[in-house]
Structure formats: C-alpha cells, structure tokens
Amino acid sequence: MLTDACQHFYRCVACGTMLKPLAGDCCVFCSYGDTPCPPVQLSGEGYGSRSTERAGAPGEDPQVGV
Numbered sequence: 134m135l136t137d138a139c140q141h142f143y144r145c146v147a148c149g150t151m152l153k154p155l156a157g158d159c160c161v162f163c164s165y166g167d168t169p170c171p172p173v174q175l176s177g178e179g180y181g182s183r184s185t186e187r188a189g190a191p192g193e194d195p196q197v198g199v
Contacts, residue, residue, distance in 0.1 A: 136171045139163075 139160030143152045155164040162170040 139170050139172060 140162060141154060141160055143161045144150070145152065152161045152165060154160050158164040159173060160170050162168075163173055168174070
C-alpha cells in the first residue's frame with residue numbers, strides 16, 4: 134500500500150475488474166479496504182463514505198466495475 138499518496142484506480146489481477154473509489158472516498162483503499170489509506174489515517178478524517186448505513190454484505194457492492 135502506498136504510504137504517501139492515494140491509489141485512485143486498481144485493476145483486479147484475478148478478474149480484470151477496474152475498481153474506482155466510491156463517492157466521498159479519496160481512493161480504492163478507503164472504499165474497499167478494511168482500513169482507510171495512510172494519508173487519511175494521518176489526517177484523522179475517518180472513512181469518508183464508509184458508514185454503517187451504507188454497509189452491505191461483505192463483498193457486495195453495486196459500484197464494483199462501474
């Protein structure tokens with residue numbers, strides 16, 4: 134994981150799907166990871182769009198591949 138910048142896109146090596154950050158998140162780590170990216174951790178901003186109201190089943194996200 135990058136320690137000084139956000140990664141805005143990530144292509145899955147298994148299926149080829151291009152992941153993009155969800156609305157309100159700075160990068161794919163904040164949208165799909167289990168912890169926010171290091172820049173967000175250092176700033177103390179939290180998770181962006183990752184709230185308990187939005188959380189669905191693990192691995193279930195309608196934005197994947199959009």
